[in-house]
Amino acid sequence: MKKILFSILTFSFVAISALATNPVTTAMPSLSIAPDGRAAGMGDAGVATNPDLNSQHWNPAKYAFMESKGGLTANYTPWLTKLVSDIDLAYLAGYYNMGDMAGTISGSFTYFSMGEVQLVDYSGTAFQEAHPNEWAIDLAYSRKLHEYVSMAVAMRFLYSDLNNGVNASVNNASEEMHPAWTMAADVALYYKQPISLPMGESYFGLGFNLSNLGGKMTYDEGTTQNFIPANMRLGVSYELPFDNYNRLMATVECNKMLVPTSMSKYAADQTSHKMSQEEYSSLSSPWGWIHSFCDAPGYFDDVKNKEVSPLAEEFQEVQWSVGMEYSYNRQFFARAGYSHENYWKGNRRYVTVGAGFHLSIFSLDFAYCIATAPSNPLDQTMRFTLGFDLAGIKDLVNNGWSW
Numbered sequence: 001m002k003k004i005l006f007s008i009l010t011f012s013f014v015a016i017s018a019l020a021t022n023p024v025t026t027a028m029p030s031l032s033i034a035p036d037g038r039a040a041g042m043g044d045a046g047v048a049t050n051p052d053l054n055s056q057h058w059n060p061a062k063y064a065f066m067e068s069k070g071g072l073t074a075n076y077t078p079w080l081t082k083l084v085s086d087i088d089l090a091y092l093a094g095y096y097n098m099g100d101m102a103g104t105i106s107g108s109f110t111y112f113s114m115g116e117v118q119l120v121d122y123s124g125t126a127f128q129e130a131h132p133n134e135w136a137i138d139l140a141y142s143r144k145l146h147e148y149v150s151m152a153v154a155m156r157f158l159y160s161d162l163n164n165g166v167n168a169s170v171n172n173a174s175e176e177m178h179p180a181w182t183m184a185a186d187v188a189l190y191y192k193q194p195i196s197l198p199m200g201e202s203y204f205g206l207g208f209n210l211s212n213l214g215g216k217m218t219y220d221e222g223t224t225q226n227f228i229p230a231n232m233r234l235g236v237s238y239e240l241p242f243d244n245y246n247r248l249m250a251t252v253e254c255n256k257m258l259v260p261t262s263m264s265k266y267a268a269d270q271t272s273h274k275m276s277q278e279e280y281s282s283l284s285s286p287w288g289w290i291h292s293f294c295d296a297p298g299y300f301d302d303v304k305n306k307e308v309s310p311l312a313e314e315f316q317e318v319q320w321s322v323g324m325e326y327s328y329n330r331q332f333f334a335r336a337g338y339s340h341e342n343y344w345k346g347n348r349r350y351v352t353v354g355a356g357f358h359l360s361i362f363s364l365d366f367a368y369c370i371a372t373a374p375s376n377p378l379d380q381t382m383r384f385t386l387g388f389d390l391a392g393i394k395d396l397v398n399n400g401w402s403w
Contacts, residue, residue, distance in 0.1 A: 027217040027226035030112035035091035037365030037385035041354020042323025043337025045253040048207030048235035053387040056093045056108040060140035061190035063104040064150035070096040070390035086115030103143035110136045134160045148193045154186035184214025200241035209233045225281035230258035255319040258289040316342035349373040363387040
């Protein structure tokens with residue numbers, strides 16, 4: 001049973017990292033999926049872009065700069081549609097601005113369904129169906145520290161159930177699998193400064209987010225400890241107006257998983273570098289975050305036929321995203337982006353396009369992924385976002401539903 005369900009966990013990671021050759025693996029990989037249509041349309045970049053309803057996932061500190069009093073959003077992503085038809089991600093988020101002095105509270109709920117899985121015992125006999133799933137719920141508080149600077153902290157509860165509590169009869173209870181849970185926190189900063197130009201006000205943005213800093217998860221009551229996807233994002237953005245109606249925003253973002261690797265492909269001396277499961281499980285979460293910056297031994301790249309130094313391998317673990325967003329009258333949006341990950345560290349490479357339509361009451365966004373790496377199951381992935389502005393709805397009600 002334990003072996004079978006570990007395969008489920010591995011598949012859930014493959015769902016995130018496509019045809020990964022030597023990726024950093026974690027529990028709860030669904031937390032790494034871009035949930036919304038806006039950021040996904042810009043190459044999965046959102047830590048430094050203009051504030052929006054889905055800032056909770058990318059940088060909750062951005063909520064302090066939202067102009068509206070509050071809002072809600074619902075997101076849906078059918079996942080790995082080229083392989084299966086019953087894996088999907090649902091994401092709900094919302095915020096309420098209590099005032100400049102009181103700050104802003106926000107929260108989100110993530111639910112990732114891995115479809116239907118047939119459980120089998122070690123003899124290969126099927127005995128029950130399971131519906132593996134993961135979910136997370138969080139709450140954040142953000143506030144302006146300065147006219148141009150805001151900060152946020154968030155607390156998150158994570159839960160992962162790979163077999164719905166069902167286990168085959170085994171001689172050793174330690175081989176049974178159980179739901180796993182843990183707690184995590186985010187710390188985020190956002191800087192947004194207006195710059196006056198002859199054609200209008202432009203904006204420079206800088207975003208930073210340390211997310212999912214928390215404990216590890218265990219599916220076998222302590223024997224094997226799995227890191228959650230602790231992450232560091234850093235990005236910049238610049239919005240340029242052409243006139244009173246047309247604007248263009250560009251953003252660049254880097255993303256680093258704060259999770260140690262258990263092995264390298266193979267080192268430059270052709271020897272394998274691999275921790276035992278016991279050694280990997282014994283690493284504490286804080287030490288794992290630190291270790292993630294200095295754990296690469298270097299390897300021999302047999303594709304380019306050259307040695308890769310330990311420092312170069314560390315930089316290979318950084319995923320880059322670039323994106324652009326054109327807006328007309330802040331109502332119609334066209335987006336494009338590109339996300340790049342090294343071949344040996346996951347090989348997630350794709351172009352994204354998207355569009356949006358925003359009114360004072362609701363917004364609708366869509367994104368589409370076009371994989372550039374061969375045989376990438378993320379190809380043709382779509383994301384849908386529907387948002388509601390609470391202040392706009394309140395005004396509509398107070399005016400007797402007058403358009």
